[in-house]
Structure formats: C-alpha cells, structure tokens
Amino acid sequence: MTVQIKGRPEAIAIQWIPKYTFVERLGHWLHTATFIPLAVTGMALYFPFLQPLAQGEAGLFLRMVHRIAAVIFGLLPIVYYVLQPRRFIMHTREFLPRKEDIGWLKAAPAYYLLGKHEAMPPQGRFNAGEKMNGLVMIVTWVAFGLTGIPMWFGKGVIPPELFRWLVIFHDLAMIVAVGMFLVHLYLAVAHPLMWAGLVSMRFGVISAEYAAEHHAKWYYGPQRAMEIWEAKKQEAAQH
C-alpha cells in the first residue's frame, strides 16, 4: 500500500507492508492496559514507601483491581490462540533464540547509542532484543499464573511454606517483567531509531524501507538477506 499526499505525489511515498493483525494489536494494547494496573496495584503491597496506598479500603480496592486485571491479563494469550492459532504459533516460534542473535547483541550497544547499523546481522520479523522481550513476557506470564492463582484460591488450602515461596517468586517475576517493560517502554516511545515500532503497533504496518533495513531476513527471506549483508560487508571492506 502506498500513501500519497494529494497534489504532492513526490513528497511522501512510503510503501507499507503488514506486520501485525488487528487481533495482535488489540491484544498488545489490552495487555498494556492490564499490565500497568497490575504492576501499580501489586507494587503498593511491595514497596514500603507506597504503604499509605495499601491501607484499609484503598488497599482492598487495589487488591480487587489487581484481580480483575489479572483475569484479563491471563486470558489474553489464550484468546489470541483461539482466534488466530497459526499466527500465535508462528509468533511464538519467532521468539526462539538463534545463533545470529549473539552477533546482534554484540552490535546492539553501538546501534542503540550511536546509531551505527553496519555490524547488525540481518534479523527476522523480530530482532534479538524484541525476542528477549517476547520470551521474558511469555516466561513471566506463566510464572505470574503459576504463583498467582494458588495465592488467590489456595490461601489456607496449600501449605503456608509453599505460599511463602509463591510470594517470593511472584515478586521475582514482577521484578523481571517490570524491568523489561521499562526498557520496552523507553525504546517504543522515546528512542529515535524505534519509531517504526509504535506505528506498526498502532496501524499494523511497517514501512518497506524500514523492514528491509531492520528485518532483512523477514523482508528478503533468509538466503537473500545474507547475500545482501555479505555484499555490503565486502563493499565496506573495499573502501
């Protein structure tokens, strides 16, 4: 699809290619809309300086919000699987680590801090950083469920010793998930090179130029992407 502004066809002509389905985008934003309340209401019980928020009726309300949000947060991936099972499986598979991720991670600091893109090996639909984010989200989603559900329904049923460990692991999962979320939020909202991410999460599309540059293995296919990358490297070496 090409977007053109009337009267000035030469000014902006961006070719867009689809990246996320409507269900994926809605799921992403519902996940955001439940993750943030979950983190905020949970932290009221976690950080001593938030103690006034946790007391009495306010605390009861926070705990109820936590549970309502938890139900939606927990069901979203399942709904996604039911609605678009093939996309779900494809998506999850793409998060699995590969060999070239190491090269990407090595080149990442120069890329993110200085904008140097040359050393970045070609990536698929998700780069190694996005994969890390995805894997952390999957693992912590499972951990939140495995620890949270027994804490909700098992109090007084499961042994107290187990409950104590559940509290600790729920908190550890929170530290990992919120830590990752902060980085994710910064990259999505504030980092100049990542502007395309927010666009594709809003409209479901990505500019072809951006995709060719940042997700070459997805855009060109693995073989062609490697050929282009090797050619570029040789060219750079000659100069």
Place this chain on the structure above:
Amino acid sequence: MNDEKSPETKMNRREFLGLSALGLGISLAGARPAAAARLPAPDDVAILYDPVKCVGCRACQMACKRWNKLPNESTDPLRIYESPRGLSAITWNIIKLCRTEVGWHFFNYQCMHCTDAACVAVCPTGALSYDPMGFVSLDRNKCNGCGYCTQFCPYGVPHLQVANPLTGAAKSAKCTFCQDRIWAGIGGPSCAEICPVSALTWGKRGELLEKARARVTELRAKGMNARIYGETEAGGLHRLSILLDEPEQYGLPSVPKTPGLARAWQRVIQPLGTGVFGAILLGILGAFLFVRRKIRMEEVR
C-alpha cells in the same frame, strides 16, 4: 560540539543530576528500615501461662470472646476437649489438649506476641505493628486483607475474616493483647484477668520471667521436666509458657524458623526490586540524554 549547542548540553547535565538524585531518593525510600533489633525489655507487658495450674475451664476463651465481641463458632460435638477446633478469625484464644510424656495437659493457645514477628515483617500496610509495650498490635482499619500474616506466622495465629473470597475482601484477626484495655488503662488482657486459678497471669515481662524461673525450679524439684518457652524464641515472646515436655508436644515449634523467608522478602527481594528498577531507570535516563545528542531524527530513515 558548537557554541549554539552548549546551553542545551548544560541543561541536560542539570536535568541529569536532578533526575539521578530523584532516582537515588526513590531507591533509598524503597529500602525498608531494618526490622527492630530490639530486645524484649523487662518493662514490656507479657502473659505467663502455667499449664500445671490450668484446669481447662475455658473462662479465658469466654472472656476473650466477650471483651472482643467475637461471635460463637459451631464446633464438632465429638471433640469435647477442644472446642472450637482451633484458632480462627473469631476465636483468638483456645484451650488445647496436648499429650505429653507426663500425660494429658491443657495448653492455652493464643498470639505469642513475638519480638521478632514474621507478621509485622510481611505486613504491607503497617496494620500489624509493635506496640511500645512490646506486644504485637493490630489496627483493623489499616488492614487490607492480603493475608500474608496468616501465611508467614510460625504459630499459625492470624486468621482472615473473609467477606468475599472472589474479590479478596477480608480483614486479618488475632489476639491483640486486649490492646484497647491496655491503652485505656482498664487493666490487662481479659483472659489473664479472668483466670480463676492464675494459670494465666499478666504483668511486666521481667517479673514474669523471674516468677517462671522460680516455678520451673519448684516443678523440677517435684520431678517434672519443666522449662520456659518464649524467653528467646522469635526474639523473645510476650506470651511466656511453662512446658513439661518438648515444645512439639504442645504444637509449638522448637525453633520458630519462619521469619527466614519473611526476612528474605523484606531484606533481599524488596531491595532487589528497588535496585533493579533504580538501575534500569538511571540507565534509560542516561541513554535518553546520550542518544538525543548522538542520533538525530533528521538523519533517521
């Protein structure tokens, strides 16, 4: 860097310092002050229980229910010696029947009012706190019903009064040492005040310990394997007991070990979160300020 840019850079630096200080402040505010390393003072109030004097009349249970306005609880008609079955949100004081080496004994079970209390350590609202007089007080208005106290107490004392199991609306409940009586100067805990045989007595902890030691000597002279429970357990309890056998025979832990995980939560997990978030936020801030000078949006494709 050209001259035009330098004022902006200065602003950045000032912003950076200000925001770093903010981050550091948040990190420090997040560190909970180390739990009371205080020792139980001889002037603290305490209760002493002497099972040899106890006749199991349960006047203490009744007095507790009456003063604290706790409703009746249905019980198992076949278990006439222990009724109700155990502590609950509406039963804060109970006579248990325990089998020891020297035969069957009554044992009064209630909150032990630890000096190093797991419930206080994990309570996220401050509803459970140490009273200056030493006992563990409970402010039900502050409680949000999270129930951590019920799961971390090594004695299984606090119980949740659950209003709605689905939303989690609840309030914690436990023996408060009749804090309202103490604060109002009406007298001591109603269980100890009513005990007709002085099996439960209350007073200054130092004096009660002396009394307990004398009693232990006396019982040992009679050939009983008597000992004091609560002098050092969990930092020193404000409910002292004389036992005639191992604590386990009375359903008490020899070494109340729970505060380990409560401490881990308070001293390791909470500061860990503060540290991790602090480090990430500072890192993001640094990256933000650095990147906006190094990468220009005009050049980004």
